Amino acid sequence: MHPGEGNINADPFFVDPATGDLHLELGSPAIDVGNNSLVPAGVTTDIDGYPRIHGGVVVMGAYESVPRTPQQQVEILIDEVQELAEDGLLDQGEVSALSVKRVNVVKHLAGDKTKTACNVLGAFTNQVQSLVDEGTLLPDEAQPLLAGAASIATDLDCS
Numbered sequence: 496m497h498p499g500e501g502n503i504n505a506d507p508f509f510v511d512p513a514t515g516d517l518h519l520e521l522g523s524p525a526i527d528v529g530n531n532s533l534v535p536a537g538v539t540t541d542i543d544g545y546p547r548i549h550g551g552v553v554v555m556g557a558y559e560s561v562p563r564t565p566q567q568q569v570e571i572l573i574d575e576v577q578e579l580a581e582d583g584l585l586d587q588g589e590v591s592a593l594s595v596k597r598v599n600v601v602k603h604l605a606g607d608k609t610k611t612a613c614n615v616l617g618a619f620t621n622q623v624q625s626l627v628d629e630g631t632l633l634p635d636e637a638q639p640l641l642a643g644a645a646s647i648a649t650d651l652d653c654s
Contacts, residue, residue, distance in 0.1 A: 501530060507556070508639055518558045521571045522642030526560050529553035565612075566601050568647045572619075573597045575639050584632060593622060600647075613653035620644045 508523040510516040519525055531553050541547050541559040549559050563571070576593045579585045585593075596619040603612035623640045626632045 503528070503555070506635070517556065519554065519556065519560055520575075520639060521563075521568055521646060522575075522639040523560075524642075525555040526646075527552040527554060529555045565647050565650050566604055568643060568650070569597050569600050569604075572640060572643045572647075575643065579632070579636065584636060585626070589626065589631070593619060596622070604651075609651055609653075613648060613651055616644055616648055616651070616653065620648075 503524055505524045507525045508520040510518045510520055529552060531548060534547055534553055539547055541554075542557050543559075545559045547553060547559055554560050573594060576585065576590055576597075580587070580590045596615050599615045600612045600619070603609070603615060620641060623632070623637050623644070627634055627637045
């Protein structure tokens with residue numbers, strides 16, 4: 496990390512830096528916190544060809560976040576849960592309980608029941624926060640799940 500105004504001192508949540516994939520994961524603290532005035536005139540797309548400013552504020556880094564449906568974002572959350580299980584941080588019961596909520600969010604979204612999907616998403620968030628409160632997960636381990644769920648809730652206009 497480089498000190499200075501406008502930089503962040505946090506894990507950017509790259510997809511796979513070991514293989515050079517520097518796209519940002521859902522919940523990255525670098526999403527939508529850049530400075531639009533620093534985007535050079537005439538630069539309208541990122542290096543993947545997506546609009547450089549999506550969602551009103553530029554992403555820090557070379558890749559703008561790719562627009563995803565709430566259903567796709569939920570799938571990414573479950574991938575994050577699986578990674579925590581593979582790292583030995585969650586047991587199968589915890590993974591199963593979070594996965595059931597994922598299935599229900601997707602099912603309710605497919606049935607155009609956004610309010611119900613928001614309620615289930617809230618239950619997912621509460622369960623993750625409980626895992627932090629009881630010491631199963633550290634706050635930084637839960638951050639991608641909590642930030643990802645918050646992003647989905649914003650996209651669904653849950654209130």
